[in-house]
């Protein structure tokens with residue numbers, strides 16, 4: 001676990017997020033010069049065997065420039081149109097620059113749904129791992145053109161944190177236009193003091209963070225939230241200034257730069273906490289008393305035999321609540337069978353599943369690794 005800057009050289013898998021405000025030189029189009037500066041440092045990291053995943057904003061800002069728009073549009077469809085135009089340029093610019101170093105990149109566009117559905121989550125994870133094993137640099141952004149207001153991240157800080165969770169990254173670096181997290185928004189108080197280091201879960205930080213600049217979304221509020229999310233899988237977050245010439249190099253050497261927000265959580269428990277906190281519930285399983293006892297006391301997987309009812313419509317891989325006979329939620333987890341299938345196998349022994357359904361994908365209804373007790 002990384003609890004201080006000096007331990008950063010130990011991090012083997014980095015997720016680096018670069019915000020819109022940085023990438024676009026205050027809205028004047030993508031800054032290839034700045035991108036080249038970062039890529040030079042990324043390549044030095046990769047030479048040391050460090051795995052790198054980039055989360056790059058800037059599609060909307062780049063699209064605005066192409067379309068000749070001065071202000072970020074308010075309406076979602078206009079933002080999505082700008083993102084569709086800008087994402088082409090953004091991905092091409094990264095690819096061109098990495099190619100100078102003989103490296104390859106891959107464009108990965110994700111939505112919230114991709115990360116909340118277990119099947120897609122696992123697929124996404126396998127793809128990203130495969131890319132890393134081939135030494136390709138994944139360049140991730142939100143799939144802006146297909147998301148609606150209700151389900152979009154909007155800011156890429158949250159997306160980057162979920163990617164850090166997904167890949168069990170050691171370190172999440174959020175590069176932005178400020179030196180780090182200050183005790184007050186430095187746009188409002190230029191003399192505000194920089195926080196060098198804190199626990200991500202420290203509640204006193206909440207009162208210090210403010211909202212975004214002209215081009216970005218979310219400001220420090222979403223960066224702090226991202227650090228807390230990343231902490232759930234044991235990742236440490238550093239918020240640092242991407243304008244600083246050698247920021248990545250300095251961090252990789254363990255120099256005190258930016259704000260380090262460390263995680264006080266264990267890695268495995270953390271993933272479960274993330275499951276508990278992040279995903280939307282798609283349905284309910286009503287458990288009998290025996291199943292409730294087994295889950296609570298021995299932390300075992302949930303089997304179909306302990307289920308007496310199903311509510312809602314869900315697919316394999318989705319998050320469901322497990323309720324006791326009084327309807328109280330006792331656990332939640334990612335279910336291995338659809339609601340339709342669970343209705344057929346509820347109350348039955350695992351050995352009967354293939355007889356009833358004609359197939360058996362898993363013995364457990366919810367595997368204990370995907371189950372969190374409440």
Ligand SMILES: Nc1ncnc2c1ncn2[C@@H]1O[C@H](COP(=O)(O)OP(=O)(O)O)[C@@H](O)[C@H]1O
Pocket residue numbers: 018019020021022057175176177178180181182183184185186187208209210211212213214215216217218219220221
């Ligand atoms: N406590 C704080 N410390 C530092 N910056 C802050 C703070 N509160 C608000 N901000 C603002 O957050 C902005 C960075 O967030 P944002 O504009 O969303 O950038 P990005 O595109 O990099 O995500 C800064 O420019 C700063 O004005």
Ligand SMILES: N[C@@H](CCC(=O)OP(=O)(O)O)C(=O)O
Pocket residue numbers: 018019020021056057058059060061083141142144154155156157212215216217218219
């Ligand atoms: N997906 C959007 C990101 C939106 C955005 O501005 O995010 P951020 O820079 O993280 O505040 C884009 O590429 O424009």
